[in-house]
Amino acid sequence: MKLILKLSGKIFDEEDPQKLLTLKEVVKELVNEGNRVGIVTGGGSTARKYISLARRMGSNEAYLDLLGIWASRLNAYLVVFSLNDLAYMKVPESLEDFIQAWSYGKVVVTGGFQPGQSTAAVSALVAEASNADLLIIATNVDGVYDRDPRIYKDARLLTKINTEKLKEILERTQSVKAGTYELLDPMAIKIVERSKIKVIVMNYNKLGKLKDIIAGKEISTLVEPE
Amino acid sequence: MKLILKLSGKIFDEEDPQKLLTLKEVVKELVNEGNRVGIVTGGGSTARKYISLARRMGSNEAYLDLLGIWASRLNAYLVVFSLNDLAYMKVPESLEDFIQAWSYGKVVVTGGFQPGQSTAAVSALVAEASNADLLIIATNVDGVYDRDPRIYKDARLLTKINTEKLKEILERTQSVKAGTYELLDPMAIKIVERSKIKVIVMNYNKLGKLKDIIAGKEISTLVEPE
Amino acid sequence: MKLILKLSGKIFDEEDPQKLLTLKEVVKELVNEGNRVGIVTGGGSTARKYISLARRMGSNEAYLDLLGIWASRLNAYLVVFSLNDLAYMKVPESLEDFIQAWSYGKVVVTGGFQPGQSTAAVSALVAEASNADLLIIATNVDGVYDRDPRIYKDARLLTKINTEKLKEILERTQSVKAGTYELLDPMAIKIVERSKIKVIVMNYNKLGKLKDIIAGKEISTLVEPE
Amino acid sequence: MKLILKLSGKIFDEEDPQKLLTLKEVVKELVNEGNRVGIVTGGGSTARKYISLARRMGSNEAYLDLLGIWASRLNAYLVVFSLNDLAYMKVPESLEDFIQAWSYGKVVVTGGFQPGQSTAAVSALVAEASNADLLIIATNVDGVYDRDPRIYKDARLLTKINTEKLKEILERTQSVKAGTYELLDPMAIKIVERSKIKVIVMNYNKLGKLKDIIAGKEISTLVEPE
Amino acid sequence: MKLILKLSGKIFDEEDPQKLLTLKEVVKELVNEGNRVGIVTGGGSTARKYISLARRMGSNEAYLDLLGIWASRLNAYLVVFSLNDLAYMKVPESLEDFIQAWSYGKVVVTGGFQPGQSTAAVSALVAEASNADLLIIATNVDGVYDRDPRIYKDARLLTKINTEKLKEILERTQSVKAGTYELLDPMAIKIVERSKIKVIVMNYNKLGKLKDIIAGKEISTLVEPE
Amino acid sequence: MKLILKLSGKIFDEEDPQKLLTLKEVVKELVNEGNRVGIVTGGGSTARKYISLARRMGSNEAYLDLLGIWASRLNAYLVVFSLNDLAYMKVPESLEDFIQAWSYGKVVVTGGFQPGQSTAAVSALVAEASNADLLIIATNVDGVYDRDPRIYKDARLLTKINTEKLKEILERTQSVKAGTYELLDPMAIKIVERSKIKVIVMNYNKLGKLKDIIAGKEISTLVEPE
Numbered sequence A, B, C, D, E, F: 001m002k003l004i005l006k007l008s009g010k011i012f013d014e015e016d017p018q019k020l021l022t023l024k025e026v027v028k029e030l031v032n033e034g035n036r037v038g039i040v041t042g043g044g045s046t047a048r049k050y051i052s053l054a055r056r057m058g059s060n061e062a063y064l065d066l067l068g069i070w071a072s073r074l075n076a077y078l079v080v081f082s083l084n085d086l087a088y089m090k091v092p093e094s095l096e097d098f099i100q101a102w103s104y105g106k107v108v109v110t111g112g113f114q115p116g117q118s119t120a121a122v123s124a125l126v127a128e129a130s131n132a133d134l135l136i137i138a139t140n141v142d143g144v145y146d147r148d149p150r151i152y153k154d155a156r157l158l159t160k161i162n163t164e165k166l167k168e169i170l171e172r173t174q175s176v177k178a179g180t181y182e183l184l185d186p187m188a189i190k191i192v193e194r195s196k197i198k199v200i201v202m203n204y205n206k207l208g209k210l211k212d213i214i215a216g217k218e219i220s221t222l223v224e225p226e
């Protein structure tokens, strides 16, 4: 099985080495069982810090996005160094780079690729180019809710939805200011739809149970392409 | 003034050196008057030929888009070689490359950057990163119509619209299969909106009158960001 | 066994996915039997289209050759994407790149390297650098004829010749205008001679019988270095 | 005059856009007066955050230093984007890259180059390679003290010392654990000595008075090579 | 005027800084008068030393040529460092690199590009791509002789010949073993012919009188393309 | 076991293919027994020749060091070509490049990385980044002496010392002029100390007995990090 795992930048904000060591164990096990794994990292608070500073200096949106991308690459290197021998030792900076890196057979870790798109879009591109069976979005909530769970305390978790429904939900909250893309942006959804990629949204605090989640035995949201 | 000019790949399909020589003359004049010019080229029939062949071989959508991107770079080199001394002699392959290339002061010509987006999205990214005053989309029709003019003979040309209206029109026709993005895809419009970029859609057969079009004296469509 | 296969650009002009799928099958079989395979692609009609357009714009010969090289790289990517997992996923752009790519153990596919030489010269360079046992030139005729078979209908196929004889025959027809190098240019022959590389010229429509041709059981021309 | 300015990573930790805008003003003025300016940025708290996290994951010292280097490059891009047109738009990643970047005539901004050395060593290398007249080290204290001023409240500022004396002072406090190099490491001093580079250590809060400091009219330390 | 100057590797074997300082003076003067200058360096005794050692270790001809190419690049860097501000600070490694480097307006210095061709072929390619008016071959003899002057003491200098005649003369002496290409190889002559490039062969000991030689007032050989 | 072998540039000065063939045999044996091997080459007389010539032309110390680095890379390619299939076919130019190269599993050969440090420092950096068990310094004397053995005929070989003692000895002889770093420079020792790397200094004429030396059965010096 080929799977792409997208990690919210927020996992790095917690500065907890244990979370990265758990990630390493899960990835090692998956690889030892013959699976191929790709990882995409978000930019988290490092991205937000640099973007905020540069916005107050008057930089344009493209430059702000680039700072977020470089921050996400710093997170990616943290994962690369934790995986060490399991990983391709360079963080690809474009889909073309990723395709070459992927062909060596190791775990490939990327951050962002380009302004104007989220790291979730990167994970969809990477899943498409590697003919992945599954795209897993690991974030700080348990899955997709009917409303933004950070804002609405009574938001309900959806265990299974299609991309049409997902678009409808996200349209109410999404924005494209640098550093504010959330969960999945329109490009991510387009890619998922055109290549019929199966998506699971899960909580990164449950990475230790990733195999149960893939098997549908643990809480998460399954997004099916329309 | 800084302006980015997006050329439909169809201008190269006509295999008419005169069109490229006219382009060269216009660009030279603009540069001599102190303007900065960036150019983005579509993939045209070369892209469609390779995409079609690879689709029949069973390639995934990401690979198909990459073939279209390389075709668009071939078109870009045709423009580079026609401009010669006026141009930066390498076609940038990402926005990061473009930003560096742009800083040398010459005319920079790019093709596509990445699967999942059109060359129109590239032109919007490039306009944003260079703080351009104007994005000109030169295509094989006179501007934006209320319906796809290739299909509906009675489609009416709109001389001025906003991006909200444009989205509404395009939503009926747009698709994201490799090689079928048209006019402006959702990413292009998002960028144009978030950075308030002024857009003109015009016919590439009127490139010789580009200055009149910019001055609003010739037929074309002005798209204003919402 | 290590073998380098040079494909005429004309095989891509036929826009027949079956030819590329046959190629894939043959390469897969060779690789599975423990052989190493390198592939070099010509530029074909895409090259000729761009060269012709640029020549009419007044570009110099070096630029024209570069357009032909980029066209050949587009053909090379078509082969890369058809081979997918079997292939090194990047088309090397110089012999130094090729040497590095080759050392990973996958099938490496290149287009042209440099103005002033044909893709046949590239295939000879690549054969020399990889210590190949055999260089196969697959073209749209059955082998080397005593006269250009496109022009003289009574041209006779030669089943075995040496490089001295080959040079004599080619000297009557070769030219070095961009995009017009044919079969083997002087550099290709020099390399073949200095490194004593065995060459077979065959018809690309017989790629399905490549193993028979190598075994000498099917029509083709064997060129022996002097 | 050619001058290299080394900025402590701590200037970015303050997340104060005003400091970067002041820097921009000073650099612009220097450039307009015909001077060449190079800038080297430290890694600051971003470096320390990533190094600390990776150290707790068990990474080796080389990897820790690399994380610090990438953090310093993020700081460098912040400066690049603030300078915009004044700057070379790519952060060089080695001295070879710097030399090429420098030759274009713009302000070049670098972060770290390599594990095992501080960004102060980078600034000395860069000063040597560009035949700079002056290396300015801007940090969070007013100059060189007879003891580490962060620890000893009664440390005395030295307005002029030679490198022999400096080595003596620093030997008591320097360390080479990743992220803990301070002020100037042994390599920085060796370079300064072998190429007789004049050094000024100053407070980055006085960047607005940089020209007074160069003229010796404001508090700072002048380090003369032995 | 645009001119390309090819320096025999032998000029570096003499280890005489004065020769390089004379070269610098001449180049500076030419540049100050508004000319564009490109330089190509041979590999000389460094190339021969490494090639001989590797040949005795059993390396193939392509690897031997590569060692010669890297040696020629070492010579090229010597010229780059002597020219310093006048020069593009990186030695291009292919014609594509050269074209980009050339467009910045500085003196560009290259060594070899590729196995299978001499640095004289490189100089012809570079002359063609830059639309040079003149290619100057500076070597250790006064021009082209009717026989190899190193072997035949009674060889006669020819002050003016065409490329047909030159081919005839060189055919008797040329060889393509790595490190033994001399004066002009077949590729160099082909390029010169197809692009009608004017060539002067001169003695590098007379570089101080380069302007007189160009003006036809000093001994040398003028080679006219057929 | 992972081991890094640093070869003095002097081994190449002897122009003896047998020495490189012995090296190849030893490396092949080590690799076949399951060890990982990295090699770092010094610049030797080629470096000294170019540095001397450029110094007399007036180049700065950074440029002189770069010439030495390129010379060491030429030596590195000689080793790469002798190892051929065993080796990664490109010489990494920075520690970042090395880390990526190392992850492919082949023998990686580097020359110098950066001005201001010796190739011994490179070997220490490389040993640290690859978590090597052992760093072997192969030079033209049998190990570390209490005084420079080239100058003092009565210098005594030390079979075991710690880094404190080594620093004391070297401090009397070390210099940092380009091309004159010897044995181990301060950066090399700092790296060895901070990462507790075990070092053996041996004679390159005894490479055939490398395994005995590692086992402590042959004359050499063991340096233990303090």
Ligand SMILES: Nc1ncnc2c1ncn2[C@@H]1O[C@H](COP(=O)(O)OP(=O)(O)OP(=O)(O)O)[C@@H](O)[C@H]1O
Residues within 6 Å of the ligand: A007, A008, A009, A010, A041, A042, A043, A044, A045, A118, A119, A138, A139, A140, A141, A143, A144, A145, A146, A147, A148, A149, A150, A169, A170, A173, A179, A181, A182, A183
């Ligand atoms: N309907 C919804 N269901 C789930 N989450 C939602 C929804 N709408 C908005 N969100 C928000 O999306 C966030 C997930 O985005 P996430 O943090 O994974 O992206 P990221 O870009 O990688 O992170 P970062 O920007 O921090 O690097 C959640 O924290 C949640 O608040």
Ligand SMILES: Nc1ncnc2c1ncn2[C@@H]1O[C@H](COP(=O)(O)OP(=O)(O)OP(=O)(O)O)[C@@H](O)[C@H]1O
Residues within 6 Å of the ligand: B007, B008, B009, B010, B041, B042, B043, B044, B045, B118, B119, B138, B139, B140, B141, B143, B144, B145, B146, B147, B148, B149, B150, B169, B170, B173, B179, B181, B182, B183
């Ligand atoms: N409402 C509309 N108004 C104008 N054009 C439209 C509209 N809807 C669809 N189109 C189509 O969009 C096309 C313009 O796309 P264009 O050819 O410029 O893109 P491109 O991707 O660069 O081209 P190519 O793919 O050939 O390289 C027109 O030919 C037109 O038929």
Ligand SMILES: Nc1ncnc2c1ncn2[C@@H]1O[C@H](COP(=O)(O)OP(=O)(O)OP(=O)(O)O)[C@@H](O)[C@H]1O
Residues within 6 Å of the ligand: D007, D008, D009, D010, D041, D042, D043, D044, D045, D118, D119, D138, D139, D140, D141, D143, D144, D145, D146, D147, D148, D149, D150, D169, D170, D173, D179, D181, D182, D183
């Ligand atoms: N004798 C001394 N005089 C002055 N400063 C000293 C002395 N000894 C130690 N220091 C310390 O050196 C520090 C300066 O290092 P600085 O922060 O500029 O380096 P940096 O590596 O760029 O920073 P960062 O690691 O935060 O990016 C001061 O904060 C000071 O406490």
Ligand SMILES: Nc1ncnc2c1ncn2[C@@H]1O[C@H](COP(=O)(O)OP(=O)(O)OP(=O)(O)O)[C@@H](O)[C@H]1O
Residues within 6 Å of the ligand: E007, E008, E009, E010, E041, E042, E043, E044, E045, E118, E119, E138, E139, E140, E141, E143, E144, E145, E146, E147, E148, E149, E150, E169, E170, E173, E179, E181, E182, E183
């Ligand atoms: N007919 C001829 N006229 C002039 N020179 C000739 C002729 N035939 C052979 N040669 C030789 O060609 C040599 C010039 O080649 P040159 O040294 O310039 O090439 P290079 O490849 O750059 O040098 P290197 O290989 O040393 O770097 C002369 O030394 C001369 O002996």
Ligand SMILES: Nc1ncnc2c1ncn2[C@@H]1O[C@H](COP(=O)(O)OP(=O)(O)OP(=O)(O)O)[C@@H](O)[C@H]1O
Residues within 6 Å of the ligand: F007, F008, F009, F010, F041, F042, F043, F044, F045, F118, F119, F138, F139, F140, F141, F143, F144, F145, F146, F147, F148, F149, F150, F169, F170, F173, F179, F181, F182, F183
């Ligand atoms: N105490 C000492 N013990 C051993 N060798 C010493 C000592 N002091 C100085 N040396 C010198 O160090 C030299 C070893 O340096 P080595 O030649 O290995 O370095 P390198 O930089 O790789 O060589 P090169 O510069 O020739 O490439 C010996 O030749 C020796 O003369």
Ligand SMILES: [Co+2]
Residues within 6 Å of the ligand: A009, A042, A043, A044, A179, A180, A181, A182
């Ligand atoms: Co986000």
Ligand SMILES: [Co+2]
Residues within 6 Å of the ligand: B009, B042, B043, B044, B179, B180, B181, B182
């Ligand atoms: Co299109």
Ligand SMILES: [Co+2]
Residues within 6 Å of the ligand: C009, C042, C043, C044, C179, C180, C181, C182
């Ligand atoms: Co052809």
Ligand SMILES: [Co+2]
Residues within 6 Å of the ligand: D009, D042, D043, D044, D179, D180, D181, D182
């Ligand atoms: Co620090």
Ligand SMILES: [Co+2]
Residues within 6 Å of the ligand: E009, E042, E043, E044, E179, E180, E181, E182
């Ligand atoms: Co030669």
Ligand SMILES: [Co+2]
Residues within 6 Å of the ligand: F009, F042, F043, F044, F179, F180, F181, F182
């Ligand atoms: Co040395």
Ligand SMILES: [Mg+2]
Residues within 6 Å of the ligand: A093, A094, B093, B094
């Ligand atoms: Mg890139």
Ligand SMILES: [Mg+2]
Residues within 6 Å of the ligand: D093, D094, F093, F094
């Ligand atoms: Mg580098």
